[in-house]
């Protein structure tokens with residue numbers, strides 16, 4: 001199951017992300033792909049703020065992962081763009097990031113192939129002139145529930 005959303009500007013990106021965040025009801029893994037500057041981090045920022053985080057959401061480009069604790073959730077925002085060796089993920093204890101109370105947002109997930117939990121949702125963002133098209137692919141039943149609720153908003 002797949003659905004595309006037209007996002008006119010950055011605010012539309014963060015709003016859609018916030019709607020999705022508020023639908024998540026259990027451990028969730030989301031992969032995000034799109035060229036540099038497509039809006040992956042904007043999406044993650046909207047998602048994390050919608051869950052109630054008040055601070056600055058930094059791009060994890062240099063740290064690989066930024067952790068957030070919000071209510072009973074642990075949110076991990078990964079950016080694997082600079083990952084040179086997948087063993088670095090073993091080194092940071094990657095398996096502990098996919099627990100029952102965790103939501104993982106993973107940019108450039110293809111770089112961690114084989115070491116990451118499977119995605120419930122796979123998001124790809126494309127440029128349309130000065131706006132974006134965001135396509136969500138649901139990979140399992142839980143992902144489908146999230147996507148059909150998101151599409152009805």
Ligand SMILES: Nc1ncnc2c1ncn2[C@@H]1O[C@H](COP(=O)(O)OP(=O)(O)OP(=O)(O)O)[C@@H](O)[C@H]1O
Nearest residue numbers: 007008009010013036037038039040041042131132
């Ligand atoms: N729907 C949208 N329409 C137009 N611009 C957008 C939209 N969503 C985000 N942007 C803009 O795209 C720019 C890049 O966003 P962002 O940094 O989130 O991209 P990114 O995919 O994370 O890039 P990188 O891979 O370099 O980290 C920002 O200036 C942001 O305002």
